[in-house]
Amino acid sequence: METDRRHRRYLLTLVGVFLLIWGALAINPLNRHDWLLENLLVLGLAAALLLGHKHYVPSRSAGTLIFLYLCIHQLGAHYTYANVPYDDWWQALTGESLNEQMGWDRNQFDRLAHFSYGxxxxxxxxxxxxxxxxxxxxxxxxxxxxxxxxxxxVYELIEWLGAEMLDGGLGRTFLATQNDRWDPQKDMALATVGAIIAMLVTAFAVRPRRDL
Structure with missing residues (x-):
């Protein structure tokens, strides 16, 4: 019983910290309309967890992973994925441009988010x-x-349909392809690679317990 209480307390702490982060990043986002669209994902996930809480309560590991992904997503929603100033942050920290060092000619934060999804x-x-x-x-x-x-x-299809239904500027912001015609395929590939890595780590971690 004490273990269950500690577990629920930990998950509630994650929820509380996320709400603080969500509230901070909800202040003056770069594009309010895009922020609202991006937060539909958060609303859907929160609704699914609330409706299914009697049948599924995340473990500490799962809860932490969900928390980390949602924080990454909220950062992208605040700045819009194509404008997260990670390169400015890196230059302020190191004095060098990460994009130049890596040979990138586009903002790569959306790639990180899709990889993190998997x-x-x-x-x-x-x-x-x-x-x-x-x-x-x-x-x-x-x-x-x-x-x-x-x-x-499915998400890439939703992005495409959403961009078609929205006006030009907001549609391009939501789609965030940055003029890369292969953007949807690369996003799906990165998410899949991330998932494969996660499952390989899981297989290695649980094998000693014969719980593969």
Whole structure:
């Protein structure tokens, strides 16, 4: 019972810290309309966790991973993904341009966010599948990767439809392709690579316990 209380206290602490971060980043975002659109994802995830809390309460690991991903997403929502000033922050810290050092000619924060989607959420997805009755085994490692890839594809379709329905400026901001015609494919690929890495780490971590 004490363990359950500590666990719930930890998750509530994560929720409280996230709400503080969300509130701070909700102040004067670069584009309020884009911020509202991006926060539909947060609203959907929060609704799913609240509606399903009787059947699924994230473990500490899963809760922490979800928290980290949502923080990355909120940073992108505040600045718009194509304008997160990470290169300015890096120059202030080191005196060098990260983009120049890496040979990048575009803002790469959206790539980080898509990679993080797979890397940070594949484990919570696996945990949900196991709670729903999927036996630990090879499919518990394959299906999260499949779900990350398929949901990434659905999100890219939503972005495309949203950009078509919105006016030109807001549509381009929401789509955030930065004139890269292969942007959707690269985003999906990065999310999938992140999920594969997460599942390989999970397989290595649980094998000693014979709970693959």
């Amino acid at each position: 890397l940070l959420l594949a484990f919570p997805i696996r945990e949900v599948l196991i709670r729903l009755g999927l036996r630990p085994g090879i499919w518990s490692l394959v299906l999260p990767v499949d779900i990350v890839l398929s949901t990434s594809a």
